[in-house]
Amino acid sequence: MDQIHLMQVFVAVGEQGSFAAAARQLDLSPAAVTRAISGLETRLGVRLLLRTTRNVRLTEAGCRYLDDSRGILASIAQSRAAVAGMNAAPRGRLAVTAAAPYGRALILPCLVDFLKRYPEVEVSADFLDRSVNLVDERIDVAVQIGELPDSSLTALRVGQVRRVLCAAPEYLARHGVPLHPRDLQRHTIVAAAGISPGLDWKFGGRQPTTVRIKPCLTVSNNDAALDAVLAGLGICRLLCCQIAAELAAGRLQVILADYEEAPAPVHILHHEGRFGSSRVRNFIDLLAASLRAHPYMNQAA
Numbered sequence: 175m176d177q178i179h180l181m182q183v184f185v186a187v188g189e190q191g192s193f194a195a196a197a198r199q200l201d202l203s204p205a206a207v208t209r210a211i212s213g214l215e216t217r218l219g220v221r222l223l224l225r226t227t228r229n230v231r232l233t234e235a236g237c238r239y240l241d242d243s244r245g246i247l248a249s250i251a252q253s254r255a256a257v258a259g260m261n262a263a264p265r266g267r268l269a270v271t272a273a274a275p276y277g278r279a280l281i282l283p284c285l286v287d288f289l290k291r292y293p294e295v296e297v298s299a300d301f302l303d304r305s306v307n308l309v310d311e312r313i314d315v316a317v318q319i320g321e322l323p324d325s326s327l328t329a330l331r332v333g334q335v336r337r338v339l340c341a342a343p344e345y346l347a348r349h350g351v352p353l354h355p356r357d358l359q360r361h362t363i364v365a366a367a368g369i370s371p372g373l374d375w376k377f378g379g380r381q382p383t384t385v386r387i388k389p390c391l392t393v394s395n396n397d398a399a400l401d402a403v404l405a406g407l408g409i410c411r412l413l414c415c416q417i418a419a420e421l422a423a424g425r426l427q428v429i430l431a432d433y434e435e436a437p438a439p440v441h442i443l444h445h446e447g448r449f450g451s452s453r454v455r456n457f458i459d460l461l462a463a464s465l466r467a468h469p470y471m472n473q474a475a
Contacts, residue, residue: 177217178250181243183210184222188240191230264453265294271308272317273368274396276335277301279416281317284464288457295453308445314454315461316443319413327443332462333471334437336414337369340426344406352409355385355433362408365389366399370411377433415470440465 186196187207197207215222222236232240272281278301285297300313308316308327322329345362352358355377365373365387376384393399396412403410404425420426442458442465465471 178247180210180214180217181247183207184214185240185243185247187211187223187230188232188236193230264292264451264456266451266453267296267298268315268453268457269298269300269311269313270315270317270457271300271302271311271313273319274301276317276319276413276416278397279413279418280465280468281461284461287464288460291460292453292456295457308443314444315457317440317461317465318443319438319440321439322441322443327445330442330444330458330462331439332442332465333440333468335440335471336434336437337411338414338417338428338434339409339411339430340403340417340421340428341409342404342406342425343427345403345408346427346429348406351429353430355383355430358385358387358409363387363389364399364402364408364410365392366396366410366412367392367394368396369413375411376435377430378435379433383433415468418470440471 183196183200183202186199187193190196190199193204193207193211196202197204200207202210211223218239220235221233222239224231224233270281270285271277277299281299281301285299289295289297308314319335339358349361352361355375358375373386373388374384375387376382390408391399391402393402396416399410400412400417400420402408403412404420409429414421414428417426421428442461444454444458
């Protein structure tokens with residue numbers, strides 16, 4: 175007999191505690207149920223059930239095999255459902271989050287593309303300046319830049335980004351280009367709290383160093399910091415991907431590239447298994463491809 179069929183019969187008997195009740199549930203004859211259980215015990219070489227005239231009880235091996243069989247049958251059902259739904263158009267609610275500094279630059283373009291492809295999905299996107307709990311806040315997908323804490327979430331690494339010092343050419347023409355991180359102490363600094371929290375800025379290079387800066391302006395919103403730097407106020411540390419358009423147009427200039435810290439890793443986080451919903455799977459596939467193809471992702475200094 176088919177092993178899956180035998181498992182299904184055994185689980186029905188174990189849960190019902192009766193051959194007759196299991197037969198009714200499975201629409202089989204009592205004799206067919208009896209043959210199935212006997213065949214399973216013979217195949218396994220162990221007694222799974224203790225039969226009396228009044229009831230049926232599980233042996234210790236039967237209890238263990240019942241738990242294992244339930245898990246196997248559930249996995250098979252989940253796999254079948256996933257395969258059956260692979261060609262179905264994604265629909266329903268999709269909740270996405272990323273930190274505000276890069277949500278607009280990295281995630282929003284992908285969300286627009288995704289919604290054009292799958293108009294029956296409803297997306298809720300939160301670009302926040304705080305960490306979130308995906309399970310408690312019912313978030314499906316998150317993008318995080320930086321090292322990951324220990325977590326039960328599934329993490330897919332999609333690249334890395336540079337944190338760069340930048341300024342408007344107008345500002346550098348007036349005040350000069352700093353040649354060493356220590357020179358920053360003589361310059362006007364705009365601090366974006368989301369990228370560089372604290373006053374001690376670390377730098378890499380041949381001799382890693384830390385410089386205590388004294389910003390004239392500290393903002394929690396990176397777009398506001400970017401606006402201030404574009405206006406020629408001073409120097410700021412931002413994500414290279416966030417200022418890609420400004421760099422390409424010459425409105426900003428990267429400085430002290432030889433002293434940058436190591437690029438920060440970028441991960442897509444989610445808590446669904448390999449048989450997750452089609453909307454989550456499709457969005458993660460699209461997002462991963464988009465991030466890996468971004469011109470400022472995985473870029474060397």
